[in-house]
Amino acid sequence: MSDSGKFNVQSYTLVKLLKRLEAATTRLEDVTVYQEGYIEARIAENAAAGGISSKEMSAVPSSGPSGTIPANQASKSLESVRSEPATGGAGGEKIPEAVAQFGQLIREKVLPLVDLSTKIDSTVAAVVQVFKEAFDLQLDFLEVAIKSKKPDFASKEFAESLSPINQAILKIGDLKDQNRQSKFFPYLNSVAEGAALFSWVAVEIPASLISDFKDASQFWTNRVLKDFKESDPNAASWVSLFLSIFDQLKSYVKEFHPTGVTWNKDGEDFVTALAQFKAGSAHAAPPAPAPPVAGGAPPPPPPPAPPASVFEAKPDEKPAGGSGGIDAVFAELNQGEDITRSLKKVDRSQQTHKNPELRGSSAVPAEHAGGKNPPPVKPKKPNMFKTKKPPRKELVGNKWFVENYENHTDPIVIEGKHDESIFIGNCNSVLVQIKGKVNAITINQSDSANVVLDSCISGLELIKCNKFGAQVEQSLPQITLDKCDGGNIFLSAESMNASLYTSSTTAVNVNLPVGEDGDFVEFPVPEQLVHTFGNGKINTTIYEHAG
Template identity: 30%
Template sequence: MSVLGFTDIIQGALTQYAQVSQQIGGDVAQHSQQVLQAFKAQLQFLELASQSSKPANPNDLMIFLKPTSDIIAAIQDFREKHRTSTFFNHLSAISESIPALGWVAVSPAPAPYVKEMNDAGQFYTNRVLKDWKEKDKRHVDWVKAWVQTLTELQAFVKQHHTTGLVWSGKTAPSAGVPPPPPSCPLPPPPMDNFGPPGPDSADVRSALFAEINQGANITSNLKKVTSDMQTHKNPGLKQGGAAPYRGPGSNAGSGGQPDKPPVFAQDGKKWRIEYQTRNHNLVVENAEMNNVVYLYKCTECTITIRGKINSVVIDACKKTAIIMDSVVAAVEFINCQSVQMQIFGKVPTISIDKTDGCQVYLSQDSLDVEVVTSKSSEMNILIPTSGGDYIEQPIPEQFKTTITPNKTLKTIVVENKG
């Protein structure tokens, strides 16, 4: 019944997701092939579990999970290699939530873990809806199909594997023999072949499920960097002893030097400013209303944008400041540390996601701005006064939620009394 239930997910919501992905095309279509392959690998593993007893050796379990962990790593690697893609939010939504397939290593409550991964991708699915719902309904259908896939996966796990993966057989499987093919037929993929993971993702693949037998603690292994690994929060990590954590794709050179040459280029309507270090003379001249500025992995830099621009994205930057005239759509901070922005004209929306330390200097014309924050800390809005000074206001980071008599949730801001 477990195998049949999982096959229903593949033939239902997942197939719908794959079909809409092919209609959208491009990177979304290619990414969906890898997602199909990940679910196929998990189906083969569930087939094995339905015929075997749990391996006594945890290393054997890792061998059986390797096909799934390999393709999860390839899915996330694909996102990292396509950061300039038009569909980057689509790729991010999948990459942030695909670790839901790691529920097989979680106990005693794997179903909530699936929901947690589904929620992790919601930030990006909301962006997809915001950017595309008025342009192309297929993207709305794409979001619905993917969210439905993970919702059905959560229900499946809750029904068939409530307290953890159930091994139904009596004979332990041999680690030297690959899992048997599933007895239930898979629907044909929308495209001919599944793309194999790239060779440079080998380190990511080998590390992804390296501690697969930690039970519920697997959640920490599927996140990129925890607070105790961040040197800006733990200065002691810089002073001998343990070396700071370096995740996949982090700068390998000493002194935080970028591992790629700096980029400052205009590619059509997009300005790309990447891997710049200690450069305070970066200026985007004569920006136009249909232009987009994308900053990636800049450290200790100052960027000035002259002219009215459509939007600005600051991604994985540290100790970097950006100064702008006016923005038509939004300014977005993602995975940043110690960043600042100043706007002289208008900006309708500022988005701050997974960022520690963000100072926002507003103008009189931008006081109607909407600020959306998620998983961020140390954020301050500086509001101008008539005398030319600024009033600094912190953005709340702590909330209290209670249950009302009507069985709904009420959430309020918890003020820091200092």
């Protein structure tokens, strides 16, 4: 090889080496910045708890641009803070890591959100304060769970333990409903939609549930950015901080509660642990401040012994229960060819291709399209966390809202006008009577809901309604049914020419006054269709049973 070739190779190697050194330096700088922030946060916490005097606080060098903590001092300080056992309560018991990390989430994300909300509006601050109180209540619940066995989720005691959290969620919804006319309503709705994330403690796959509620809340945070980004500089920071709570909670759940709340199989009964926690909370009182002593403050306690460096990897601790966790999974995957050694040899009597009688009992389920497993079913929000909103009958602009009525014995009467529309939603076992000619009527997600109307210009639409009833006194052009099950429609002589559109709808009967003396005759709406293909087209006809 020529000298020029050697020079080019050496230059290329030197450039790569410099790039690697630059990347390593950047990484070390990032770690140092992390150390400084962590040390200052822990020192501030200890100072607030009386663990470090004000003189020691002032002695800690600042981490600004002009003054940085030396690497060896930062490592020692960080590890000394880390080595302090997390204790809580009067007895000085060590706080479990799962509880400590949840408390850290509240301090790092929720508390700053409360402070930022006070700069935006008092109503927003009030709602976020209740949001923070719900986090505190869930922290209490996790402290009980870490000491108790898994209870029966259907038990009265378990429901009562979650009742304070549920009350906080209801309070958030009430504050939102009471301030619908506020210009900060998108803020309130963002928190109200996201408050359902506290239900993760009652499901088996909490991480996906948190993502779902973040998506629901993000619709309103986008409205916040749209309406306030230019007028309020705090809007973007508020949205970013609020959504980061979902992300950090999801990471926390994945680490400590991947399949639901982690219970203590060797712990006490849930009722006993809950009673002990309540008793401890009732008797625990903050210590009285010490009277000032002449001659200055008492000497600070001696600092703890410095442990190993932050850069030293800690040995992995095996989780309780004998399972190796995620590390064991990766270790098993990295075995390579050795992973097949644990497979058992199939005996000739167990081979289906040599024993036809075994084929009928060992059918393999059909593989889904694309060779992928179906996505997991989204967990539904538990009933115990569903907020029961107050009944509402209100005219907003030119639209009537009738919502959240249940088992209402008296008819709900609406005097409508031709330019007004009616929306009926989330109503069960109610009767709504609409007088006069209105523009449009929509009924959504209601069970055993009945409506009696005079006349409608656009038509009647029912979506996700079960066991409904509709009666038309005068006329309307069309009726639309989408995902409805079980219903009866009564049309007047004037409305017999109305069109009926159905989609994913079953067990619907239409009654027409075509019998003797104007009696109603029932006509079931067809559900079975026959599709045929010919001449490059699809033809659909109703399937008729020849009896």
